[in-house]
Amino acid sequence: MTRLQGSNQNRTVLVIGTLIAAVLIALAIFAVRGQSSGAAGTDQTVTFDLASLPYAGQEDAPVSVVIVEDFKCPVCKRFEEEIAPELSTKYVDSGKAKVYSLVWPFLAETVGLSVDDSKLAAQAARCVYAQGGNSAFNAFKAILFRAQGDERTVWATKERLKELATNVEGLNQARFATCLDNDETAAQVEAGEQQAERAGVNHTPTVYVNGKEVRDASGNSSYALADISAAIDAALQEADDPR
Numbered sequence: 001m002t003r004l005q006g007s008n009q010n011r012t013v014l015v016i017g018t019l020i021a022a023v024l025i026a027l028a029i030f031a032v033r034g035q036s037s038g039a040a041g042t043d044q045t046v047t048f049d050l051a052s053l054p055y056a057g058q059e060d061a062p063v064s065v066v067i068v069e070d071f072k073c074p075v076c077k078r079f080e081e082e083i084a085p086e087l088s089t090k091y092v093d094s095g096k097a098k099v100y101s102l103v104w105p106f107l108a109e110t111v112g113l114s115v116d117d118s119k120l121a122a123q124a125a126r127c128v129y130a131q132g133g134n135s136a137f138n139a140f141k142a143i144l145f146r147a148q149g150d151e152r153t154v155w156a157t158k159e160r161l162k163e164l165a166t167n168v169e170g171l172n173q174a175r176f177a178t179c180l181d182n183d184e185t186a187a188q189v190e191a192g193e194q195q196a197e198r199a200g201v202n203h204t205p206t207v208y209v210n211g212k213e214v215r216d217a218s219g220n221s222s223y224a225l226a227d228i229s230a231a232i233d234a235a236l237q238e239a240d241d242p243r
Contacts, residue, residue: 001221002073002107002151003203045211046199050100052191054129054137056088057098062239063091063232065099066208068196071121071144072107072151073204075223080145083225090229097232101141104196104204105189107151117156119189124161126185127176128168140168210235 048066065087069076084099091097103125105118121144129137143164149155158180165176179185199208205223207214209231216222 001203001205001223002070002075043212046208046213047211048100048102048195048199048208049191052188053100053102054125054134054141055098055100056134056138057092058095059098061092061095061098063097063235064210065091065097065228065232066102066211067099068102068104068199068201068204068206068208070103070105070107070118070204071125071141071156072105072118072148074148074151076205077145077148079205079223080142083223083228086225087228087232091232096236101137102196103189103192104201105193107204108154111152113152113154115154115157117154119186120158120161120180121156122189122192123183123185124156124158124165124176124180126188127179128165128171130179130185131171131175132168136168136171140165143167207231210238 050064050066053066067079067084069079087097087099092099103122105116105122108116108118125137125140125144128140132139144156147155147160147164161180162173162177165171166173196206199206203221206221207223207228209228212231214222214227214231216224216227222228
C-alpha cells in the first residue's frame, strides 16, 4: 500500500524539531478525521456521493464498490493490472457490482514534489469524464496507469497528460486541453479529496463494498482479491435476503 509518510531528514536540530511538530500535527489531524468519520478501522458504513463518481458496470448492479486511488501510486497500478480485471470478469461484466473510482491525489504533495502532478492527473481524468462519461474515463484511467512514472518524479505534467489523452477515442483534444489548462475540474478533484478524507482514508488503494472498508481476517485494510470477493459475495447475499 502507498501510505502517507514524512521526511526522514534529520541533519539539524531545526529540522528535527520541525519534523516532530509535523508528526504531532499529522497525528492530531488523523485523530480528528477518525473521530469525525467514525469509519476508518471499524465496521461502520461510509456514505459516498456516488452520483459524482465515474464507474464501470451496469447502472442497476446491486453492489457498489468504491476504489480510492492515486494515479501516481505504484500499488494502485498493480491493483489495476492484477486485481481489477478479475473483479471485472467475476462481478462487473455479470451485472453483480459496479466499481466507482474515487481519486485521492495525495502522493505528490506527500513526497514533496515541486509540481503536484497527482492533482494534475486527477484533473485530467475529470476533464475526460466531463466529455466522454464513464467509458472515456475508464479508458483514460487505464492509459494513466500504464504510463505511470516513478512516484518521486514529476511525470504527469500537463504536456504529458495532453499527449496521453490523444489515445482516448472520440475525445475533443482542444476542449480537453482548455479544460486542463484552465483547471476547470479542480473543484471536482477537491470534492473527491474531501470524500476520501471524511471516510478516514490514509492509504491507497482502499476498497469499500457498499460503504464498508474491505478488511482481512486480522482486521487490517485489504485489497486482496479473495477479501474483496468475500465482501462482494456477502453484500450480494444481503441484497437477496435483506431480512
